[in-house]
Amino acid sequence: MILLRYKKAHEKIAMGLLSYMPGEKSVKKLQETMQQYETDEQSQLFLLKDHDDYIGVIGIELEDDAYTVKHLSVNPSYRGEGIGTAMVSKLHELFPDLECRSTEQTERFMKKCMEKEGAD
Numbered sequence: 001m002i003l004l005r006y007k008k009a010h011e012k013i014a015m016g017l018l019s020y021m022p023g024e025k026s027v028k029k030l031q032e033t034m035q036q037y038e039t040d041e042q043s044q045l046f047l048l049k050d051h052d053d054y055i056g057v058i059g060i061e062l063e064d065d066a067y068t069v070k071h072l073s074v075n076p077s078y079r080g081e082g083i084g085t086a087m088v089s090k091l092h093e094l095f096p097d098l099e100c101r102s103t104e105q106t107e108r109f110m111k112k113c114m115e116k117e118g119a120d
């Protein structure tokens, strides 16, 4: 599995995955979110590719010394297999020197990931 930076060619699959986020139910909101990831250099979206399938998405906002995980979603067919946790840890590997923060929406799952990392 590899984490790939979002490209315009991934737009439809990325929108589909993002739509599982609780705050992204309306098409209008989803389009605004995509627009932000496409235009704002500090907002970065990544897709997790497994063989030929894109099975997860993770979106962050970069700051000087930290990044905030704003969106995190896994295709329902692949949940409960450690994919969400794997995406969070791949992101850590990309930005090892930055502090990882979460939003109200991603906080509970992110905390769980940190506990798992701590336990390893």
Ligand SMILES: CC(C)(COP(=O)(O)OP(=O)(O)OC[C@H]1O[C@@H](n2cnc3c(N)ncnc32)[C@H](O)[C@@H]1OP(=O)(O)O)[C@@H](O)C(=O)NCCC(=O)NCCS
Binding pocket: 020, 021, 022, 072, 073, 074, 075, 078, 079, 080, 081, 082, 083, 084, 085, 086, 105, 106, 107, 108, 109, 110, 112
């Ligand atoms: C949250 C999400 C990304 C987890 O992906 P996943 O690949 O199933 O996660 P993992 O397999 O790595 O971890 C599963 C564990 O996380 C727990 N979990 C799932 N969603 C959770 C949540 N919102 N908060 C806290 N824990 C959560 C599961 O109960 C499971 O716990 P266990 O290991 O004790 O059995 C996935 O459920 C999803 O896409 N949800 C819809 C999008 C969403 O709600 N995003 C906001 C939260 S990040």
